[in-house]
Amino acid sequence: MPRPPGHGPGYEIKRQQIIDQAAELFARQGYAATGIAEIGQVAGLAKGALYYYIGSKENLLVEIQDRVLRPLLTAARRIAALDEDPVLRLRLLSQTLLELILARLDHIWVYEHDYRHLRGANRARLLRQRREFEKIVQDLLIAAMKTGAFRELDPRLAMLQFLNMHNHTYQWAKPGGEWNAEFLSREYCATLISGFRSPEYDADDLEERVRRFREREEA
Amino acid sequence: MPRPPGHGPGYEIKRQQIIDQAAELFARQGYAATGIAEIGQVAGLAKGALYYYIGSKENLLVEIQDRVLRPLLTAARRIAALDEDPVLRLRLLSQTLLELILARLDHIWVYEHDYRHLRGANRARLLRQRREFEKIVQDLLIAAMKTGAFRELDPRLAMLQFLNMHNHTYQWAKPGGEWNAEFLSREYCATLISGFRSPEYDADDLEERVRRFREREEA
Amino acid sequence: MPRPPGHGPGYEIKRQQIIDQAAELFARQGYAATGIAEIGQVAGLAKGALYYYIGSKENLLVEIQDRVLRPLLTAARRIAALDEDPVLRLRLLSQTLLELILARLDHIWVYEHDYRHLRGANRARLLRQRREFEKIVQDLLIAAMKTGAFRELDPRLAMLQFLNMHNHTYQWAKPGGEWNAEFLSREYCATLISGFRSPEYDADDLEERVRRFREREEA
Amino acid sequence: MPRPPGHGPGYEIKRQQIIDQAAELFARQGYAATGIAEIGQVAGLAKGALYYYIGSKENLLVEIQDRVLRPLLTAARRIAALDEDPVLRLRLLSQTLLELILARLDHIWVYEHDYRHLRGANRARLLRQRREFEKIVQDLLIAAMKTGAFRELDPRLAMLQFLNMHNHTYQWAKPGGEWNAEFLSREYCATLISGFRSPEYDADDLEERVRRFREREEA
DNA sequence: TATGAATGAGTATTCATTCAT
DNA sequence: CATGAATGAATACTCATTCAT
Incomplete structure (x- = not known):
């Protein structure tokens, strides 16, 4: 989407504001059922000015998807590259994913x-x-099987179970709900890992290892 | 002899056909983004005739939701009322739910x-x-806790994990995909039950008990 | 409007019923805002059968207009031809007009x-x-001027005053309202005649003359 | 300097033009039988632009009714509050009403x-x-009875006679017709007052009093 | 930067009417 | 006589987008 060439310093700030507001509307009503006029009203902008910032309605959708996928992939790549037990990395990835979901419920809906x-x-x-x-x-998941932590599973089905469990959360989670990302991640991972692990793997110290990892990171 | 007013014999059949076709379109494009004109075209009917059958667009949506919820609730009530171990009943309910999801993927999307x-x-x-x-x-789930099969869980969170795992399946399942409802149910329940069970509960014979239950039922 | 050729004995009766029902709907909602489907529903007939009786929607309108104008003109011609004082004839015509209006309020609306x-x-x-x-x-009115009963008026304007007074009655009259046609006619004519009469014309015995005329007629 | 959101300077002018044009169409064909497309064509505007001005079809109807009732009520309240003979005030109200009817025949139809x-x-x-x-x-009318100018009439019936006489005028009046509001008001009031007055009340100088009132007002 | 005005195709829905059975 | 099914144009209204100013 070509942005109009040459714009002032406030441009990007306002642009991001508008995307925020659009995301909230899209989440509540759906993309197709939300009109440009409505976005303009919420943004306090007439249609002409609105288009100066957004280019097109589809553009807004692209930006919202980006805001989800860009930080998600960045974090996921970083975690995957860590020199840690794969099970620990899965637990970290789980929490990151849930943090994103809970922090941006409207973006996730869209x-x-x-x-x-x-x-x-x-x-x-x-x-x-x-x-x-x-x-x-x-x-x-494959790495965890290789280390002997997990049984020999169909890796694709295991991955889908992992995503089912996490990604459906947006359907019922509420902003400021009773459970935070860390708690949900612990619960989800407890369930999944107890289902995936091999009999000899002991997951009881996982949360302790997570805590130690965080301490190291902060330092 | 004048026929009483109402609808002819072919009416309901055609009506159901149209709902099928609409469900497929809604699933592919979304309800809001699918036009009545498009439905009419697929159904091979002019707009007037289409409305003779459907009443309104929202009506189609209602019918589709009903086609999911009516059999689901009927089956769920029947299973819940069985005089069986709650864990077994959960396993039966899981499979029924997955059978419905896989059989009517487009309806579930909608x-x-x-x-x-x-x-x-x-x-x-x-x-x-x-x-x-x-x-x-x-x-x-609460009944399973009462029998001592499951640990003391937050029942709501346990229920949400159960539904996360099952309901998100529609996002990636394909018609005629490699896994059927029975297999998925076994896998999902294995994961969930191993996460939920109390240390002393042995779930290894669950599938055997399922098989015996089916045999009894058929008789 | 060509009626379908060859129809049974009940045809005309049912036809008249339908026109009655249509008149009521047209009066309440307006001709343009009343649908054929609605008429069919009230008549208890499917559309096909309805058209068998009515021919077309405009046809209904024609019939309703006829039901007003035909008896009105018949009565008016008869009264005009009477060998009586023009003022008396105006009073008789007034009452006939009001009887028609009050008896068929819905037809008059249409x-x-x-x-x-x-x-x-x-x-x-x-x-x-x-x-x-x-x-x-x-x-x-002209005849009444010729006999000296009325002043020299603009006859067209006098006629319009007469019609204004009578024809607007449908706007506020209600079925079974407190005033009947005879009363309203007396009141309207009292007002109009006192406005139209020449100084020397005495209208005080008009109602007495009306009564005597009615007695003669009945005999 | 960005203009605040809202409507530009030409908006209200064009809007009023459109209402004028709509009133003419509604008067000729009826509200229900006049389409939005037709209004747009007459206004020289595509549908979108038309709606930018009118909001909705019913809105047009509201505006037209307002254009009749607002000035009518304003004038009627002012006249009713005058410190003058009730009969004179009725005569003034009559003329105001007829002026409005003749000036805006199409609006009155609607x-x-x-x-x-x-x-x-x-x-x-x-x-x-x-x-x-x-x-x-x-x-x-009641006030005129209290001063002894009018006989003891049923006040509601007297009011209805007054309105019958005036309000039906739109049915036959033509723009630029041979009679103006002042003339019609004189004629209508002459008829009505001669019908309503008590024997001792002399209405002969009413028009003279109207003339004197107008002179005072202009000063 | 921002506005108000305009477009024209698109929306779901209703209409009077026809006709084979 | 009467039905249910079908049509296709018409209904009021909304849409994302453009553009001169």
């Missing part, structure tokens, strides 16, 4: 519901990024 | 994505039915 | 509001009949 | 025919205003 309104190159890029994330999870 | 386009009484009824299903699951 | 939806020959015939009625009133 | 297409609050407000006008007339 991400999960309206990606099908993207066309052409935008859609292709999105699907590529989704697949990359899925691969990172699947590779971690 | 069910999961577009219920928010329902208004008023239709919406209220839908939410009531959803809550009833959730309560059935949650009550089975 | 008559006053929706004649403009008629096209071509139907419209021309209607306007011709309306003008004939106006001419009868105007000629009676 | 006012008389299509108010029933208003819904909800719009309809309620209209009926309230109509009743207020009727009450003003009726109160003037």
Whole structure:
């Protein structure tokens, strides 16, 4: 999406504001059911000015998807590259994913519901990024099998169970709900790991190892 | 002899056909992004005739939701009322749910994505039915805790894990995919039950008990 | 409007029933805002059968207009031809007009509001009949001037005052209202005649003369 | 300097033009039988732009009713509050009413025919205003009875006669017709007052008193 | 930067009417 | 006589987008 050339210093700030507001509307009503006029009203901008910032409605959708996928992939790549037990890395990835979901519930709604309104190159890029994330999870599961922590599972099915459990959270989570990302991650991972682990693997000290990892990181 | 007013014999058949076709379109493109004209074209009917069958677009959505929720609730109530171990009943419910999801993937897409386009009484009824299903699951989990099969869990969180795992399946399942409902149910339940069970509960004979139950039922 | 050739004995009865029901709907909602489907529902007939009786929607309008104008003109011509004082004849015509208005309030609504939806020959015939009625009133007024009962008035303006007073009654009259046609006619005529009469004309015995005329008629 | 959001300077002018044009169409064809497309064509505007000005079709109807009722009520309240003989005030009100009718014949057509297409609050407000006008007339008639100018009449019936006589004028009056409001008011009031007055009341100098009142007012 | 005005195709829905059975 | 099914144009209204100023 070509941005208009040459714009002042406040441009990007306002632009990001508008995307925020659009995300909230899209989440509540759906992308197709939300009008440009409505976004303009919430943003306090007439249509002409709105288009100066957003370029097109689909552009807003692209930006929202990016705001989900860019930090998600960045974090996932970093975690995957850590020199740690794969099970620990899965636990870290789980929490990061849930933090993103809970922090940006509206963005996730849009991400999960309206990606099908993207066309052409935008859609292709999105699907590529989704697949990359899925691969990172699947590779971690395979690594955990290699270390003997997990049984021999169908890696794709294990990955899908992992994603089922996490990604559906947006459907019922509420902003400021009773459970935070760390708690949910502990619960989800406890369930999943007890299902995936080999009989000899002892997961009881996982949370202790997570705590020690965090301490090291902060230092 | 004049026929009484109403609808002819072919009416209901054609009507069901149209709902099928609409479900497929809604699943692919979303409810809001699918036009009545498009449905008419697929159904091979002019707009007037189409409305003769459907009444309104929202009506189609209601029918699709009903096709999911009615058999789901009927089956769930029947299973919940069985005089069997709660864990066994959860396993049976899991498979029934997955059978419905895999058999009507497009209906489930619509069910999961577009219920928010329902208004008023239709919406209220839908939410009531959803809550009833959730309560059935949650009550089975509580029963399993009472028998000592499961640990003392937050019953709501356990129910949400159960539903996360199952309900997100529609996002990646494909018609005629490699895994059937029975296999997925076994895998999902293995994971969930190993996460939920108390140390002394032995789930190894669950599948054997499922098989014996089926044999009894058929008789 | 060509009626379908060859129909049984009940045809005309049912036809008249349908026109009654349509008149009521048209009066309440307006001709343009009333649908054929609605008429069919009230008549308890499917659309096909309805068209068998009515021919077309405009046809209904024509019939309703006829039901007003035909008895009105018949009565007006008869009264105009009476060998009586023109003032007495005006009083008789007034009451006849009001009887028709009060007896068929719904028909009058349609008559006053929706004649403009008629096209071509139907419209021309209607306007011709309306003008004939106006001419009868105007000629009676002229006759009353000739006998010296009324001052020298602009006959057209006098006629319009007469019609204003009577024809607007449908706007506020209610079925079974507190005033009947005879009372209203007396009141309206008292006002109009006291305005129109020449100083030497004494209208005080008019009602007495009306009573005597009625007695003679009945005999 | 960015203009604040809202409407530009030409907006209201064009808006009023469109309402004018719509009134003419509604008067000729009826509200229900006039399409938005037709209005747009006459206004030289595409549908989108038309809606930018009108909001909705019913809105047009509301505006037209307002254009009749607002000046009518304003004038009626002012006249009713005058410190003058009630008969004189009735005569002044009569002329004001006829001036409005003759000046805006098309608006009056719509006012008389299509108010029933208003819904909800719009309809309620209209009926309230109509009743207020009727009450003003009726109160003037009662006041005239109190001063002894008029006989003891049923005040409601007298009011209805007054309104019958005036309000039906739109049915036959033509723009630029041979009679102006002052003339018609004199004629109508002569008829009505001669019908309503008590024997001892002398109305012969009414027109002279009207003339003197006008002179005083201009000063 | 921002506005108000305009477009034209698109929305869901209703209409009077026809006709084979 | 009467039905149910079908049509296709018409209904009021909304949409994302553009552009001169």
